[in-house]
Amino acid sequence: MELEINERNRWKDxxxxxxxxxxxxGDLFEPSDELLEMYLESAKVLVVGAGGLGCEILKDLALSGVKDIHVIDLDTIDxxxxxxxxxxxxxxxxxxxxQVAADFIMRRVPGCKVTAxxxxxxxxxxxxxxxFQVIIAGLDNVEARRWLxxxxxxxxxxxxxQxxxxxTxxxxxxxxxxxFKGQARLIVPYETACYECTLGTLPKQQSYNSCTLASTPRIPEHCIMYAYLHEWDLAFPTRKADKDSMEDMTWIYETAKKRAEQFNIKGVDYNKTIGVVKNIIPAIASTNAIIAASCANEAFKAFLQQSLNIKDYFQYMxxxxxxxxxxxxxxxxxxxxxxxxxxTVKISxxxxxxxxxxxxxxKPFELTDPSLTADNGSMLIPVVMRNQHAEKLPMSFTQLIAEGHYQEGLIIHVTDKKLFAPAKIQIHFTD
Structure with missing residues (x-):
């Protein structure tokens, strides 16, 4: 069915x-007057994150003719x-x-459906x-990027x-x-370098000397990190603080504020606590707009390859x-x-x-709590029933092999919450 004249004029650019x-x-693109209708009907994008960058991305996609957009986020508006x-x-x-972002876009861009x-x-x-053909991530943490x-x-x-x-x-x-800095990159599975390939290029996160935190705090950040790293463990030894929990972050804020008062340090507030614990750097609207435009542009080109995609990392300074x-x-x-x-992992x-x-x-793995299962189905540290296998943890590989828990040369499948699919390692014994 041909598009109505008004609809075609709407997307004349x-x-x-x-x-x-x-x-x-791109190699597969051939110009045609039928491509517009195909694009408007079939383009489907998932946007991960509806924050400063995500809002800009949603707007750019909707105004670029993407009529079927999904957006996922767990946060509420502050x-x-x-x-x-x-x-x-x-x-x-x-x-x-x-939900709010989806409703706003649908009110302002007729014909665009945004599912929250x-x-x-x-x-x-x-x-x-x-x-989805394309997933756009507007995230603020490495762990979620690794999982995607x-x-x-x-x-x-x-x-x-193969x-x-x-x-697929x-x-x-x-x-x-x-x-004032930003980046956009395109990852085409098994063609370009993936996010995991380049983990080593990430800058180190801000760290603080433990002695300074404990003995001589001088700035608000010292008080906040002491509350987060030390006092939380004393008060709640059985669980970690949830950075996305308002209740947990409020406890850390109030604890840090009391410590700051003891040392006559000003500047500890709830928002600063969130920023320090999550390592959030203040966002600038113009930077978000530039990076979102680059992301939406790469998504637009990915559908029909009417123009070559970037190769494959864009940096704005x-x-x-x-x-x-x-x-x-x-x-x-x-x-x-x-x-x-x-x-290959080399061990004795x-x-x-x-x-x-x-x-x-x-490094270079940087996993959280890896589970290990060998190729023949034998479980070293499985995802489930970990307690039943805990007795293997102090055993050497000489013992594991002797007792039949592991056969030399087998590939080990590693699962972790940072990974969607299992990774593969192979042990090489150095002795």
Whole structure:
């Protein structure tokens, strides 16, 4: 069914792109007057995060003709969000970001359907994610990015020649901002470098000397981190603080404020507590707009390849003028997510299972609480029934092999909450 004239005129700028030939097109693109209708009917995007960056991305997608958008976020709107998250108003404070953002976009852009989801990305099943051609992440933490990266790789299917089936590739566009700086990158599963490949390039998070925190705090950050790292464990030894819980963050704020008063330090408030604990750097609306535009642009090009996508990392540095840089990351052949080969871990036979588990929590793996299952089905530290297998933790690999818990040369499948799909490692004994 041909589009009505008014509808075609509405998207005339997009029509020009779809109907004109160009030397910058992708391999599969052929200009046609039918592409506009195909695009308007089939483009479907998931936006992860409805904060400062997510609001801009939602607006850009809707105004670029994407009529089927889903957005997921677990946060509610805070008063401090209003200066940069422009889809929200004072009356929306306390409501869920994804719902308010979805309703706002649908009111302002006729014909655009935005479906809101509340909760964690890990709670959705495979079929939910398979319905999207593109996922755009507007996140503020590494852990969620790692999980999404593992997701889009884990959902890929392969043909008999072990080549990725194109129809199962979900492109991941990742955006991020820090003050006047920002980045956007495109991850095409098993083609470009994945997020895990480049973990080593991430800057170190702000750290504080433990002696200073305990003995001579001088700034609000010292009081907040002492409450978070030390006093929380004393008060709640059986559980970690939930950074997304208002109740937990309020306890840390109040505890930090009392400590600040003892040392005559001013400046501890709830918002600063959130920023320090979550390592949040103040956002700037103009940076969000620039990075969101880049993310939406990459998503727009991904559907029909009417123009080549970036290769594959875009960096914006507004703190040194209007400066940009684009370059390709190289794939890591030993990546635990996108490499076809298991990563080799070198240990001695005297290494204890607990020591291997601890090793996987350090670089380059940086996992949280890895579970280990061998290729033949034997379970070293399984995902379930961990207590029943805890007796293996102090055992060396010499003992594990002798008692039949592990056979030398087997590939070990590693699962962790930071990964959607299991990673593969292979042990190489050095003795």
């Amino acid at each position: 997009i029509t020009n792109i779809f109907e004109r030939d160009t030397q910058f097109k 008063l401090t969000n209003l200066n940069r998250q422009f889809l929200f108003r004072m009356k929306d404070v306390g409501k869920f970001k994804s 989801h509340i909760g964690k990305i890990q709670e959705k099943d495979d079929e939910f994610y398979r319905q 990266n593992s997701l889009v790789h884990g959902l890929c299917q392969f043909d008999e020649d 080549k990725v089936k194109i129809e 590739q979900i492109r991941l566009v990742d955006g991020g901002t820090e003050g 507004g703190n040194t003028g209007v400066s940009t840089l684009t370059f390709p990351y190289e794939r890591n052949e030993k990546c635990i997510v996108c490499s076809s080969l298991p990563q 036979r005297s290494t204890k299972l607990q020591e291997l588990q601890d090793l996987l929590k350090e």
